[in-house]
Structures are given as structure tokens and as C-alpha cells.
Amino acid sequence: MTAIRTEHLTHTYSAGTPFEKVAVEDVSIAIEEGEYVGVIGHTGSGKSTLIQHLNALLAPTSGKVYLGEEDLWADKSRLRAFRFQVGLVFQYPEYQLFGETVYGDIAFGPTNMGLSQEEIDTRVRQAARFVGLSDEKLQKSPFELSGGQKRRVAIAGVLAMDPKVLILDEPTAGLDPKGRDKILGEIREYHQEKKNTVLLVSHSMEDIAKNATMALVMNHSRLFCYDRVEEVFGRAAELDRMGLAVPQVSRVFLELGRRGVDIDPRVYTVEAAAEQISAKMAERRAAQ
Secondary structure (H helix, E strand, O other): OEEEEEEEEEEEEOOOOOOOEEEEEEEEEEEEOOOEEEEEOOOOOOHHHHHHHHOOOOOOOEEEEEEOOEEOOOOHHHHHHHHHHEEEEOOOHHHHOOOOOHHHHHHHHHHHOOOOHHHHHHHHHHHHHHOOOOHHHHOOOHHHOOHHHHHHHHHHHHHOOOOOEEEEEOOOOOOOHHHHHHHHHHHHHHHHHHOOEEEEEOOOHHHHHHHOOEEEEEEOOEEEEEEEHHHHHOOHHHHHHOOOOOOHHHHHHHHHHHOOOOOOOOOOOHHHHHHHHHHHHHHHHHHO
16 A cells, blocks of 8 residues: 655745755656655655655645545645644754753653643653663653664654655764664564564665665656565666765675676665675586
8 A cells, every 4th residue: 555655746945036946856756555665866856855745744735645545735724634644754854853852852742742741651651762762761851862772862853753755865864883783673673573664865886785675766857666675776877977976885895797697786785795696606616
């Protein structure tokens, strides 16, 4: 079943002025429930504008956006409810923290949903567990925490609303490798347990390769492709020409193909590369 989709979505900033710019042009996609989608594109490709349409922060200049079978903009009185169902974590979300305690910050969204105090407490503690925050941390001021912990508090505040679709815009920006891996691991565990739809916007092809099942590629305001991750990274030469840094292992296999090696270029993880090389070596030994 489709979780969220767009039909001929176009968005133009400053329409009718000398500063007019088409940021998203004629994009039609259908994202199925439970998918983990990596959203890729160079700076200015339109990916940030696209994701802001998915929870109705931006209205289409033309085209439609559907959550399930409901048109987001058919009834504006429903927009608030839609935004609870499509959670969007902005880049550097810790700058939006304001609560006196971590608990209060995480509880803000569920409280605005009109839930009972019991349900709010359950959601806060579950969201905190997903991002690795102890009960002790819940009683602290968020401003006493480290940068990585603040980031996890902000993410937990969106998780606590239990959205059908979770969108994260560069959630690991500015973090060290250890902090990045921790947050991506927590998001992966959340997806595996909740089975919700997740969209991860990232400049790191390695992060997309390790976590996503589908990849959505934007290029110059248009949808370049939306397909299984292995199929997308199998087009490494095209991605490279677009200025996107494909995973290093994909570059190696692309070059092997160019040199005439009979090998499947749709490799994007070290594990898959090792399996394919082992298989080729076994074939060679059997032929000797």
C-alpha cells in the first residue's frame, strides 16, 4: 500500500518576479508503506523543497500530494492532522529545543495532539528508548547535554508523535563519525521495530547504502530516478556525471567493469563486494 505519493508536483519560488525559480518540476513518485528511502541530490537539486511538501509545509504551485489516498490540500482544516502523521526532522534540529527538561521537550508534540497524560508518558519513554536516552537524562535540561544528545532529544520529539512517515533532513550533519553511526543505528532500529516509512536525506552515499532499501535521486529540480538501492548505485557512472559521490566500493566495481572484468556493477556495500569476489574466485578455481 502506498504511504505517500506525488502527482506532477511542481513548486516555483517567487513566481512572477525577476527572482522566479523552479525548485521542483513535475515530480511523480509513490513511496510504499514500510520503505526506508534514501533521498539523494546535489545542493540545489530540489530535495529539501520536495520533502517539505510531504508534510504540507509548502503548498504545490501545481500538482498534488497524497498521504495514503487523501489529498493533503483538499481540505486545509486537515493540515494539522497530516503534519502529525508525517514527522519532519530538520537539519540541526537541536537549535529548536526549548523545554525546561528533556521530558518536556519530547512531550511537546504528543501534548499538542491532545493525548492523555498516560499515553504521553508512554510515548515519551518509548521515543527516549529509541534514541538511547536514559530515564535520568529525561529530567535534565536539554541544554546540559552534549551536541549528539541534544540531536537525539530533537529526533525523539518527532518519534513521540508516532508518525506514519518519518523524514530526516541530514540528521547527522556536523557530528563526528561515532555520533553519526550511533544516530543512524538508532534510526535503523526504529524502522525495523515500528515498520514505519522512513525518508533519509543525506549527502553521504555510504550512509544511504548501509541503511536504505530504496533511493530517490533529484537532479536540477527533476526526479532522476526512484528505484531499489542496488539498481540506483548500479548507475554509478551517471551519478558520477551528476556530481554525486557514489560509495567507494561502487567506484571500484565500475572501474573493474570498464577494464573488461565480467562482474556485476550493482555493488554498493563491502559485504556484497566480498561475496561477489569470492564467487568469482571460486569460479576460477573450478575452471582450472
